[in-house]
Amino acid sequence: MADHKQLQLPSQRQLVERLQHLIEFNNPFVLLCGRAGSGRSTLLERLHEQLPESLRLITLVANPSMKMEQVREVLLRQVVPTPLFNPADALADSFLRMMQGTTQHCVILLDNIDLLPQELLGELWALMLTNDALAVPHRLAIVVTGRDTWCRQQITRLKGRTIPALELEVAPLSAPEQKIFLYEKGNQLKVPSLLLTKEKVTEILARAGGHPGTIMTSLEDLMTDRRPRKRPEPFPIRKAAIVLAAVALGLLALTYLVPGIMGTDEPVEPKVEQPAGTLPPPVPETPAQAEGQATPEGGSAAAPAGEWKSEQPALPNQVEGDTITAQSQNYEGRRVVIGDEVVQQLMKTRPVSGALPAEVEQAVVPSKQTVTPPAVHSESKPAVQEAPKPVVKANKPAATAVAAPTATTRVALTPASTLNQKSSRHFSVQLMGASNMKAVEAFVSAHQLGGKVWVYQTQFRGSPWYVVLQGDHASLEQARAAIRTLPPALLKEQPWPKSFAQVKKELKK
DSSP: OOOOGGGGSHHHHHHHHHHHHHHHHSOOEEEEEOOTTSSHHHHHHHHHHHSOTTSEEEEEEOOTTOOHHHHHHHHHTTTSSSOOOOTTSOHHHHHHHHTTTSOOEEEEEEEOGGGSOTHHHHHHHHHHHHHHTSSSOOEEEEEEEEOHHHHHHHGGGOOSOSSOOEEEEOOOOOHHHHHHHHHHHHHHHTOOTTTSOHHHHHHHHHHHTTOHHHHHHHHHHHHHTOSOOOOOOOOOHHHHHHHHHHHHHHHHHHHHHHHHHHTOOSOOOOOOOOOTTOOOOOOOOOHHHHHHHOOTTSOOOOOOTTOOOOSSOOOOTTTTTSOEEEEOTTOOEEEEOOOHHHHHHHHHSOOSTTOOOHHHHHHHOTTSOOOOOOOOOOSSSOOOOOOOOOOOOBSSOOOOOOOOOSSOOOOOOOOHHHHHTSOTTOEEEEEEEESSHHHHHHHHHHTTOTTTSEEEEEEETTEEEEEEEEEEESSHHHHHHHHHTSOHHHHTTOOEEEEHHHHHHHHTO
């Protein structure tokens, strides 16, 4: 709904009064034209309010999507409440047929007719011509609004009537009227007086050119600030990255410069962490310690007071590479390390009653004390220092190894196809594992297991590993029961059950 304050201006009031006079005493066809924003729609609405109620008013606000049939229907439904008509018929035929028998005073007001179908203006003019030809014509007035350029083009087509069509142009507001209109609308929109400065008012009036619609748009823009704002500058990502890189380089340089400035004389040795289960580095031997290790009589001198000696005997260098593993009866992983030198000693030296040599037994079982008879030295033979025997380190006291026979049995590897044919749900008993076949052959010969066991090769820590198996048992309990029936000599090796599924996985390595 347009605001009618602008119609209180003198020029606008005079134009409305002139239109009222034409409608009262003539049957005019008026084209009210003006540019966009000149106020023609507001003038037409003010005219609608000023007309008396005795007149039958037929109004229509244009919609660009309306078709001619729809326009006829809207207009005719305002003539009678329940009209009977064909929307395809001309407007003059349906309109005058409904008004037969009575003489009426009707006023048709159409806003923005230039947005409706082109044939509407011709049908309205035909309605005026047909009404004038009646014996008793109706009092009919038609007022339409449109753009000034459109109205000038169409008015030349409206001919054949005694009273020609009138073209009334909405004149621009005068300078005083513009100021009055601007301040009145500013008060209605509650525009702060700080925004309506003298310079701003002058700018709005110069841009408006006397048209009220332009002034209204300027005031609305001033309140809502629809002018394009300056976009904020984007965040300088590149500069920020350069600054961060410079700060990082500065901190890195300080880590090198600060120790030199502080004057640290002693170099800081890096702390090397020893892996779990490894021995500490050996203590370097001094000449004094070397002299105190042995005497011509075979005795040993006292060690320095500050020297620490492990209670366990030292291992030979080869022990760490060539090992034999076994499992306890409670199947917790235990490892007994036996060097190749010890195995060779077992093979060369025949023990008495199946016992190990004293020096080997002492190395294998540290807790067992052996009594060595004192050596008898002859005056004619000088004392000869006995060569050091290889020793073995065990995590827990291990059983005494069984003496091997003098002849070593050759052991061949069991074909992988033989073991792969076993059911993966079955179990076998692992008797021992070693890093070389010599140890396996010595073990098989010592326990007389030739032809009774399977031997296969796998990989352990990147090196070949040989495993000795015995028996095929349907369940874990049967394998455990078989272990309990083994000879005591094999039980000392701590055998343990092993599934053929695990065996097959190890064969693939």
